[in-house]
Each structure stands twice: as C-alpha cells, then as structure tokens.
Amino acid sequence: DLYLNPTYSFDNYIEGDCNRLARSAGMAVAQRPGVTSFNPLLIYGGVGLGKTHLVQAIGNHIKGHHHDKFVLYVSSEKFTNQFINAIKSNTLQDFTDFYMKVDALILDDVQFLSGKEKTQDTFFHIFNHLHQSGRQIIMTSDRRPSELQGLQDRLLSRFKWGLTADLQQPDLETRIAIIQRKLQAEGIYIEYSVIEYIAHSVNTNVRELEGVIISLMAQASLVRRDIDLDLAKIVMKNIVTAEDREVNIDTIQEIVSDYYDVSIADLKGKSRKKELVYPRQVAMYFAKELTDLSLKSIGYHFGGRDHSTVIHAIQTISDLMEQDDSIKEAVQKIRSTFS
Numbered sequence: 001d002l003y004l005n006p007t008y009s010f011d012n013y014i015e016g017d018c019n020r021l022a023r024s025a026g027m028a029v030a031q032r033p034g035v036t037s038f039n040p041l042l043i044y045g046g047v048g049l050g051k052t053h054l055v056q057a058i059g060n061h062i063k064g065h066h067h068d069k070f071v072l073y074v075s076s077e078k079f080t081n082q083f084i085n086a087i088k089s090n091t092l093q094d095f096t097d098f099y100m101k102v103d104a105l106i107l108d109d110v111q112f113l114s115g116k117e118k119t120q121d122t123f124f125h126i127f128n129h130l131h132q133s134g135r136q137i138i139m140t141s142d143r144r145p146s147e148l149q150g151l152q153d154r155l156l157s158r159f160k161w162g163l164t165a166d167l168q169q170p171d172l173e174t175r176i177a178i179i180q181r182k183l184q185a186e187g188i189y190i191e192y193s194v195i196e197y198i199a200h201s202v203n204t205n206v207r208e209l210e211g212v213i214i215s216l217m218a219q220a221s222l223v224r225r226d227i228d229l230d231l232a233k234i235v236m237k238n239i240v241t242a243e244d245r246e247v248n249i250d251t252i253q254e255i256v257s258d259y260y261d262v263s264i265a266d267l268k269g270k271s272r273k274k275e276l277v278y279p280r281q282v283a284m285y286f287a288k289e290l291t292d293l294s295l296k297s298i299g300y301h302f303g304g305r306d307h308s309t310v311i312h313a314i315q316t317i318s319d320l321m322e323q324d325d326s327i328k329e330a331v332q333k334i335r336s337t338f339s
C-alpha cells in the first residue's frame with residue numbers, strides 16, 4: 001500500500017549467518033501479521049545492512065498475501081514531519097485516526113524519534129491502540145534498544161514485548177551470494193575469482209558492496225570490455241579510500257576466521273582446542289603487526305585475554321614461521337589479503 005517499494009522482497013533478500021534470525025522472524029511476521037508473539041518486531045543494525053529492505057519485504061509480503069490488510073511503511077522522519085504538520089494545521093485527530101486504522105505499521109529508523117517528546121507521546125498512543133487490537137508493528141533502529149538514548153522508557157519497555165533481532169555485517173559467503181544475485185539480475189557473467197576478490201575487498205556493508213558492483217558495470221561498459229580481475233582491481237583502487245583500506249581488528253578477525261574456517265566467536269572464545277588456539281594466535285599476531293593497538297587492547301578484543309597471552313601468541317607464531325615453511329607460507333598468504 002502506502003510508501004511500499006515493490007522491488008524489496010524476501011526473494012531478493014539473501015539469507016546468511018548475518019541475518020538469519022531477523023529474516024526468519026520477518027518471514028513469520030509476514031505470514032501471520034499480528035498473530036505471532038513477535039509484536040512488535042524490532043530489527044536493528046548499522047547503516048547499509050539491510051534493515052529497510054527487510055521490513056519493506058515484510059510489508060510487500062503482507063500486502064501480497066492479505067489483500068484486506070492495510071500496510072503502511074513510513075520513515076520515522078516522515079512520521080515526525082506529518083505529526084508536526086498535523087499540529088500546525090490542527091488536524092492531530094485525523095493524523096492519529098489514520099495511523100490507528102493500519103493493520104501493519106512499519107516505522108523505519110526509530111532512533112530518529114529520539115528527543116522528540118511530543119511525537120513519541122503520539123506514537124505511544126498509536127502503538128498501544130494497534131497492539132491491543134492485534135495489529136502488527138514493525139520497527140527498525142540503527143542501534144539496540146538499550147542504547148536508544150532519548151527514547152521514553154515506556155516506549156522502550158514496549159519494544160521488549162515482542163522480538164528484537166539484529167543484522168550483522170555480512171559474512172564472506174553472504175557477500176559472495178549477494179554479488180552473484182546482483183550480477184544475475186543484470187544478466188552479467190563474471191568469473192568466480194573476480195567475485196571472490198570483490199567480496200574480500202568490500203566487507204563493510206551491503207550498500208557499499210552494491211556501489212562497487214555498479215561502478216564495475218559502469219566501468220566495463222565504458223571501456224567495452226568484460227569484467228575481469230584487472231578491471232576489478234582498477235575499480236577497487238579508485239573506490240576504496242585510504243580510510244577503508246586501513247586494517248582494523250574486525251577485518252583481521254574476519255579474514256583469519258575465513259581462512260581457517262573457524263567462527264569469530266571461537267576466535268574470541270574460551271576453548272583451548274588446538275584447531276582454535278592456532279588461528280587465534282595467528283589473528284593476534286596480525287593484530288600486533290597491522291594495527292596500532294596495544295597488547296592490552298588486542299587481548300581485550302580476543303575475549304578479554306591478558307597482554308601476556310598476546311605476547312605468547314606472537315612469539316609462538318614467529319617461532320613456528322621459522323621452523324615450518326608451510327606456516328610461513330600460510331601467514332604470507334593471509335597477509336597478502338590485507339594489502
């Protein structure tokens with residue numbers, strides 16, 4: 001219905017470890033709006049991670065399967081502006097009446113309501129009315145509810161009535177799948193190694209990943225050639241700014257976890273299994289080599305370990321590299337992905 005963009009669907013919302021819970025909760029809500037215990041459903045996560053896409057997909061699904069339902073998607077900014085205009089034109093009653101008729105209300109970026117007391121008061125009343133009458137409420141936020149400063153406690157406590165699910169930075173597999181999907185939609189074929197290269201190079205968020213693919217396609221058509229590794233490298237060089245290229249601890253943990261096929265949670269975790277201890281030590285080794293972090297803060301990023309553990313890790317890896325060429329090669333191979 002209103003303000004829904006039909007291009008956002010579940011079909012083109014790639015599933016991965018980074019979004020599994022949020023996506024399946026969204027699907028449950030889309031199939032049975034207002035009926036599940038996921039009411040409200042609050043999706044949170046950083047910029048470009050797919051919040052708007054997911055909640056729009058929910059709205060489109062409800063609209064497509066429940067024709068009698070009034071689905072409304074609105075950004076919190078728009079909601080606030082409508083509210084202010086209603087006050088100015090003395091039509092507040094019409095405003096609230098309208099929102100109270102909605103069967104599924106999608107309010108995007110609720111953090112925007114922060115500090116706007118009057119808007120929050122009105123949203124509170126709308127929320128209560130909708131919730132009491134079994135209507136579905138779906139919201140997004142750029143941070144977890146406990147960090148939503150400037151939002152009234154009574155609102156925050158209601159957000160907890162339902163389900164809160166987060167979107168994480170897309171993992172490597174998800175990034176590869178997103179690129180493949182995007183290229184497929186454009187009818188473009190490129191070699192897998194190029195896809196992998198792009199997925200490795202852009203690990204911030206999906207919006208940025210899409211930006212790179214668009215530049216790549218534009219560049220390819222401009223110079224009338226196929227997208228190959230050389231072209232991808234040229235385009236990446238122009239796009240990735242010095243700041244993005246700076247290696248940080250998250251990148252290191254991600255690359256090492258991909259390389260050894262262990263989870264980031266395990267890198268930070270307590271287990272002393274050999275197959276985890278070694279990758280963990282490699283990651284610490286790179287953290288010392290490639291970042292300015294102190295030993296203490298490196299330890300902190302690995303599950304709150306002591307600085308002496310970090311020293312031991314660096315020493316161990318240095319020794320192993322001297323003793324064992326295959327380890328030396330592995331470390332060099334990992335290092336090359338950072339540059």
Ligand code: ADP
Pocket residue numbers: 012013014015019045046047048049050051052053054178206207210
């Ligand atoms: P946010 O609202 O969190 O800032 P968006 O929903 O606007 O992020 O997503 C940014 C872009 O990335 C959009 O073009 C969206 O379609 C795309 N996107 C995000 N997540 C996925 C995903 N899992 N699969 C496919 N496309 C995605």
Ligand code: MG
Pocket residue numbers: 051052053108
């Ligand atoms: Mg958004």
